[in-house]
Amino acid sequence: MSKVKRVPPDEEPHPFNVSYIKNPTQDALRRLALEHSPACYVTKYGNINKIARNKARMARYTYIIAKERDADLYSGNVISEDRAEPILSMLWDYIHLQGRLIEIQGYYGLGEKRFPIQWLYTMPCANIAGMQQILSFPRDAVETPGELKEEYRPVIRVVMVPEFPLPDMPGGQAIIVDIENYVTYVIGADYFGESKKGALRMLNDYVYERGGLVLHAGAKAVTIAGERITMTVMGLSGTGKTTTTFSKQGELTQPIQDDMVCLWPGGEISITENGAFAKTYGLKEETEPIIYKGTLDPTAWLENVYTDAEGGFDFSKGCLTPEEVKRLRDYLIVTGALSENVDAYISGEVNIEDKVDAYGIPEDGWDFLVWTQNGRSVIPMSKIQGAGDLRDIPSVRLMGILNRDEGPDAAMPGIVRFTSTEQAAAYFMLGETTKTSAAGKERGRTRSPFTQPFFPKAMGLQAVRFAELSAQIPNLQTWLMNTGYIGGDQKDVDAGKALKVKIRHSSAMLEAMLGGNVKWKLDPDFGYEIVDTDAPENAELLKKVPAEILNPVIFFEKQGRMDVYRSWVKTMKFKRREFLEGCKVDPGIVATIPE
Numbered sequence: 200m201s202k203v204k205r206v207p208p209d210e211e212p213h214p215f216n217v218s219y220i221k222n223p224t225q226d227a228l229r230r231l232a233l234e235h236s237p238a239c240y241v242t243k244y245g246n247i248n249k250i251a252r253n254k255a256r257m258a259r260y261t262y263i264i265a266k267e268r269d270a271d272l273y274s275g276n277v278i279s280e281d282r283a284e285p286i287l288s289m290l291w292d293y294i295h296l297q298g299r300l301i302e303i304q305g306y307y308g309l310g311e312k313r314f315p316i317q318w319l320y321t322m323p324c325a326n327i328a329g330m331q332q333i334l335s336f337p338r339d340a341v342e343t344p345g346e347l348k349e350e351y352r353p354v355i356r357v358v359m360v361p362e363f364p365l366p367d368m369p370g371g372q373a374i375i376v377d378i379e380n381y382v383t384y385v386i387g388a389d390y391f392g393e394s395k396k397g398a399l400r401m402l403n404d405y406v407y408e409r410g411g412l413v414l415h416a417g418a419k420a421v422t423i424a425g426e427r428i429t430m431t432v433m434g435l436s437g438t439g440k441t442t443t444t445f446s447k448q449g450e451l452t453q454p455i456q457d458d459m460v461c462l463w464p465g466g467e468i469s470i471t472e473n474g475a476f477a478k479t480y481g482l483k484e485e486t487e488p489i490i491y492k493g494t495l496d497p498t499a500w501l502e503n504v505y506t507d508a509e510g511g512f513d514f515s516k517g518c519l520t521p522e523e524v525k526r527l528r529d530y531l532i533v534t535g536a537l538s539e540n541v542d543a544y545i546s547g548e549v550n551i552e553d554k555v556d557a558y559g560i561p562e563d564g565w566d567f568l569v570w571t572q573n574g575r576s577v578i579p580m581s582k583i584q585g586a587g588d589l590r591d592i593p594s595v596r597l598m599g600i601l602n603r604d605e606g607p608d609a610a611m612p613g614i615v616r617f618t619s620t621e622q623a624a625a626y627f628m629l630g631e632t633t634k635t636s637a638a639g640k641e642r643g644r645t646r647s648p649f650t651q652p653f654f655p656k657a658m659g660l661q662a663v664r665f666a667e668l669s670a671q672i673p674n675l676q677t678w679l680m681n682t683g684y685i686g687g688d689q690k691d692v693d694a695g696k697a698l699k700v701k702i703r704h705s706s707a708m709l710e711a712m713l714g715g716n717v718k719w720k721l722d723p724d725f726g727y728e729i730v731d732t733d734a735p736e737n738a739e740l741l742k743k744v745p746a747e748i749l750n751p752v753i754f755f756e757k758q759g760r761m762d763v764y765r766s767w768v769k770t771m772k773f774k775r776r777e778f779l780e781g782c783k784v785d786p787g788i789v790a791t792i793p794e
Contacts, residue, residue, distance in 0.1 A: 201291035203284060208317055208356040215291070215319070218299040223496070226285060228332065229326035231301070238530045239436065241325050241414035243510035245497035250527075251325045252361075252534045253372075253390035254503055254571040255436075260388070261374040261400075261764055263655055273721055274658045283375055286365065290386060293363050297321055301328045304351045305335025307402060309590055312461060312469030313341055314405065316398050317353035327391050330577040331501040334472040334789050337658060350611040356382045359395040359553070361389035378655050381627045387474065391502050392577065395476060400653040402471065407656065411463045412664045415653065416598075417444030418460045418468060420587040422451040424715050429468050429594045430713075433461060434601030435645075436573070440684035441477045442702060443601060445489045445583075448471055448710045453587030454489070455776065462665075466594040473589075474579045479504050480572040486702050489585070493578035502573035516570040517559060521545050536567040544568065557690075566760055591756075597676050597713070603683035605633035608767040610755065611681040613748040614708040616719055616728040617719045620669040622791040623677035627663040629775055646778045659783040666788060678712065679706060679727075685751050686758065696758075700748055707743035715742070724768045726793055 204214045213219060229247060232239050238250035262278035271275045290706050294300065297784060305319040316335065321329045338347060365371050365387050372387030374397065374750070381404075383397040399417050403413045416433040417440050433438035457475035460468050477490045479501075484491040494512070505516035508526060524531065525545045532538050543549045555563040561569050579585055600623075605609040611631075617623040654661055669675060682705060687697025710732075711717050718734035721727075730737055730749040740749070747754035755764040772793060779789045 200285070200288035201295060203287045203291055205377060205380055205382075207354070207383060209352040209354055212317070212350060212352060215294050217295060217297070217692065219302045219319075220299060221302045222304055222332075222337070222660065223301065223328075224431050225329060225332065226299075228329035229645045231322065231450075232329055234325075235322040236326040237323065241510070242501065242506055242512070244495050244512075244650065246495075246499045246501060246734075247326060247329070247507060248501035248504050249391075250534050251389045251391075251503055252532045252574050252751065253388050253393075254566075256390060256392040256396055257370060257372065257374070257388060257457065260370050261373050261376065263376045263378050265378075272657055274656055275655070278373075278375060280763045281283045286368075286373065286386070286441075287375065287384060290358075290360060290363060290384060294321065294358075301325060303328055303332050303335065304338055304353070305332065306338070306341045307335060307398065307471040308461070308469050309336060309341060310469070312463070312467075314349065314355065314358070314402060315353045316402075317351070318394060318398070319358045321360045321362065322721055324359050324394075326360075326500065326502075327359060327389075327394050329730050330391050330502070331394050333498075333500065333577050333579050334474045334476065336473045337406070340473075345549070354381060355398055355401045357385065357394055358382070359385040359388075359394050359397070361385070361387065363387060372453065372653060376400065391476075391577070396653055399471065400655055402459075402461075402524040403654045404656065406461050406488055407606070407654070407660070407664065411461050411469075412668060413459055413461050415458070416456075416460050417441060417454070417458060418470070418592075418595075419444050420451075420453040420455055420593055421449040421597070421713060423449045425450075428596040429455065430597040430599065431462075431595055432599050432601065432770045433470070433627065433630075434603075434682075435630060437478065437631050438601035438603040439702075439705070440601055441475065441490065442487055442600075443599075443680075443682070443705060443709075445475075446702065446706050446709075448706065448713050453569070453585055454583055455589065455592060455724055456589045462595065462668050464668060464671055466596075466668075468592055468595050470589055470592065474577060475583060477576050477578060479512075479514050479574040479576050489583060490576070490578070492584065493582045494576040496578065496582045498579055498582060502577075504573050504576065505570045514574070516586065518555060519567070521547065531567045536651075537564055540564055541567060569683070572605040581715070584776075587732070587768075595672060596674060597678070598623070599709075600630075600679040601682050602633070603632045603677055604680040604681045605683045605688050607687055608763050608770075609681075609684045609686055609688075609697075610764055611683075612714065612729045612751055613704060613744060614678060614680045614718075615722065617679070618721075618727060619791065620666045620675070620677070621788050622727060623669060624662045624666040625775070625779060625784070625791045626679055626781060627657070627665050628782060628788070630773075641741045646774075657783065659785070662779075662782075662784045662788050666785075676712070680708065681748075685754050686760070687749055698745060698754065700745055704744045704748060707740060708749075711737075711740045724793070725772075726791070
């Protein structure tokens with residue numbers, strides 16, 4: 200077996216004895232993807248769509264190389280060096296046998312806060328190489344002419360081999376993180392997010408060790424009363440982070456980042472990526488014109504987006520008909536669907552009602568019947584209309600969190616404002632939302648700090664660093680917005696029994712807050728500030744946003760369901776404190792959640 204070289208990337212820029220295809224052009228990567236990447240094809244718009252086996256990141260298959268006794272020092276799974284070494288040795292043998300790798304040399308960030316990263320891919324990953332190249336800054340956009348003549352020295356490396364099976368590992372795949380040397384091996388997974396997050400997970404650690412904190416957040420420059428400031432928008436997948444980042448508020452809104460930013464002492468923000476990785480489910484030109492137009496551009500790359508017989512997009516596709524499954528049969532089978540199940544549905548032997556429940560959740564083995572809601576597009580920043588100057592980013596003054604609440608007891612106010620950096624740190628850590636398509640089939644509330652599972656160290660460290668950095672920012676406003684529902688889900692909205700927080704509601708709430716046109720009051724149950732729906736100063740906002748969204752108590756009172764609301768308050772207080780204490784968060788931060 201090959202000897203694995205466990206050294207930092209800058210000490211050994213090319214560890215494998217293979218031919219490297221260095222920084223191929225986008226045209227070359229398109230050709231390689233169509234030739235080597237399974238289930239990859241050109242759409243009617245001229246861009247490339249890939250149907251992947253994996254429909255989301257698999258955090259449960261991610262392992263950090265560490266001793267079992269040190270597991271509490273890390274946020275996720277660990278794997279001992281003795282277990283990791285044979286897997287990596289087999290992988291190295293396989294890579295050497297293949298004889299060549301695609302190498303993408305790029306940077307996350309610009310200026311002084313820039314981080315050189317190397318991505319290495321086997322040929323079936325050509326589409327992912329194309330996507331990753333778009334999101335990273337090329338060397339010639341970052342380096343001086345003198346630096347370009349020198350050998351590229353990455354500090355972070357991702358090696359991705361989707362076709363290499365691991366039958367002895369859960370799910371037949373593993374993302375193995377050598378955090379000591381900043382190298383990640385993505386084995387058996389073919390989802391682009393594993394490439395992107397493979398680098399960002401290590402960047403989280405790299406930045407933390409240098410006094411900063413990576414936020415799972417979009418960012419935009421907003422001009423208010425002539426002053427240009429940065430707003431960050433934190434949120435888990437499916438909460439509306441990209442939508443909120445690219446919506447307009449203030450006199451001028453300029454998107455800066457879609458997914459990750461680095462927060463440094465003094466309120467300085469540095470960027471990571473050179474484009475957007477956007478969720479496409481429900482995408483409409485009238486509500487998200489920037490992302491919609493970028494997704495249709497020939498330079499975009501798509502993943503798991505439904506296309507019709509002509510190659511056109513259907514961004515709201517749900518259940519598939521037998522005819523649609525027949526058309527897509529080869530793609531579905533090559534990406535993991537069981538041929539006997541596919542053929543049984545095509546022939547009419549099985550009806551969709553037998554295998555998919557009322558919430559659109561399919562039985563195991565029948566996932567192919569419902570198109571994933573986690574379709575994605577990778578769009579170059581050059582195709583993002585109105586984007587800000589990435590070399591001229593103002594200091595952060597507003598930091599927000601998105602919480603997509605859903606269910607019969609969904610009672611998070613449309614918008615809240617935090618009264619202290621400690622209170623903001625608590626909700627930053629909680630990262631509450633309702634599980635969405637990117638989280639798989641599971642439903643119900645989840646709690647996950649906004650850099651987790653990308654922050655590899657113990658999670659409680661994030662809250663302390665967040666509070667420290669936030670306290671250094673003058674005139675900082677921190678807030679949380681519910682982008683989901685009040686009192687139910689979409690079925691309840693259709694039946695007139697619940698309310699949906701729509702994109703126009705979110706924009707109106709942010710606009711009012713940014714303009715200083717909100718009269719706030721303390722929420723009696725949780726101690727953060729909510730909109731005072733009785734104050735005449737909020738009359739204009741109430742014309743645009745229902746009072747029941749701004750203060751859900753009104754909704755539950757009207758519905759005669761105050762018992763549900765009181766139960767929600769009691770449960771949330773307990774669960775929030777329990778989660779924070781379980782993460783060993785500083786007691787001063789936990790104390791901002793009333794008992």
